[in-house]
Amino acid sequence: MAQKKSKQRKAVFALGNEAVVEGALLAGCSFYAGYPITPSSEIMEVMAARLPRSEDGVFIQMEDEIASMGAIIGASLAGRKAMTATSGPGFSLMQENLGFACMTEVPLVVVNVMRGGPSTGLPTSPAQGDVQQARWGTHGDHPVIVLSASDVRECLEMTITAFNFAEKYRTPVILLLDEITAHTREKIELPEPGELEIVGRSYPTVPPEWYKPYEDTMRGVSPMPPIGSGYRHHVTGLTHDVLGFPTQRPDEVKAIMERLFRKIDQFYPDIMLVEEYMTEDADIGVVAYGSVARSAELAIDMAREQGYKAGLIKLKTLFPFPKPFVNRLAARCSRIVVPEMNMGQMSREVKRVAARTTSIRTVNRIDGQIITPTQICKAITQG
């Protein structure tokens, strides 16, 4: 999403959380339901002030995170672009309904601003402990898209990307921020409306009598009419046939489950987003995401000054895991360093992909403090 310089563009001095709201509104989000939780509350507060001022925006504070998920699924079924935001404990509560959204293919965006855990943990300190929960938190085998952002500008961009993916692939998208990204205040320029690509969901083109809500298509994504538009159909969390009615027939179950995976699988190149920094000639690689990626970027510069050819892959898509990019880096590097604010949730993925090609060194921190550039630089230079 490169943008041209323009003098008319409005600049704001915004928190990561506020940038998420800007991004969501630009993406066309018109429904927010949530429950307060540190460090994500600013998203909700700004939404509460902004949405009622727009023509059709709806804001509602629910009784808990379970209800927030229920409400945004309902709103999305009724045709809205909907989102919620939370942090670890709330994210755990959302898991059941998140599975419902995967099963019934409801587009929505969940922002999880990660804080120290488990349990109440460190409410005002950063962590990256929910990475695997984002991927595997809900029960049952399911595909899901997980994105992350490392600075305020990216908070805005990745929120828009999250909405675009959600609508394009009819799936819940999780945006993982950490407390540092969410609470950093930076100057960003707001894109003009129309400047960025905004994707909407596809609607049926057939008359209601012919409409099959879960029919397979070229993209694997079925058109989705809003409730009340005349296309009456059944939505259920039970495994269903193409008409949406519960089924246990193995052939029908297989077809729908495989399509759920295929609709994401076949668009990996579109979904897997990374940013590479000085990887062209690198022989020591770093794979990082979230606020740690900013430390890593500085660490690369520091290592280069000392004569080490280091390069960084910043993961913007965490799942589906950007395997081809990491593979390419592994083939070039004698060592890959994976710094993260957990005990190795993403390095596990890197090892799965690259352990046979290269050696992998992890840098972990779970004391509620950010990983510093010096720490990463040390891992690069001292092996």
Add this chain to the structure above:
Amino acid sequence: MADITELIHDYLRHNKKFPHVFCAGCGHGIVLGALIRSIHALGLSKDEVCIVAGIGCSGRIAAYVDFNTVHTTHGRALTFATGIKMANPKLKVITIMGDGDAMSIGGNHLIHAARRNIGVTALVLNNNIYGMTGGQCSATTPQGATTQTTPFGQMEKAFDIVTLAAAAGANGVYRGSTFHVNMLDRLVATAIERPGFNLVEIITPCHTQYGRKNKYKSAVDMFKWIKKNCVPKEKFDALPEADRGEKMPIGTFVEKDHKGLEQLYGELQARLNRPGRPVAEPEQPSAQHAEESRNIMNKEPK
């Protein structure tokens, strides 16, 4: 009779593979009938009705009727309904929940839906048991009753759904039974038509899971029990305390005229977006409201 059967067929889905999941003698089919007759009587189009159901036997009703239907997660029907109603206030949103759904796992959502007075109709099908999972006790299983998980008798007290809903601030609270069908039709239609949050508790029998273990061997025994114990509220109120026993009142418990949340929100939005435009003053919570709630609490209908 034939006309009514035909009417119900008009509203059933013909592309769904029947037979339905209900046992012979279950009361849920009667509720389905009452729902369809009420919607027909109100002249609502199929497209403007959205049925949101929870999990359990009652949740399956949604699959059979030809409206916009959502079969949600256990206990969460009201949260989905809240989202749908706020997203599109033109829809008539009706939730169908069982007693396990509404009172146990979804109890929190129920009281908050009532408190925020969202324009949703809640039908709570109370059969005093978890039927689909095999007959475990629920939050409305009477004290002393035997179930799969209370083999020595239920020790805990049961929730009184109407009292709870009234205390939580519901705009309309009703109780009907699957034996008194004409009254049920009327109550359901009223609850759908009125603004704000309206709840109808419907006493419905489950002889398969509840009756079998509690001396009501057949569906007929269960209906006889309902016939005997569900008495119109006026009659119940006139009964001396000592004669009330197992009896429970049916009829209208609360009818208030507060605006639904979606309506208040719409008015707020209009005010914010068009400055200077005269809009009615926001409704003040009346002293009457508190008084009504207190009366209900003190009365203890059961």
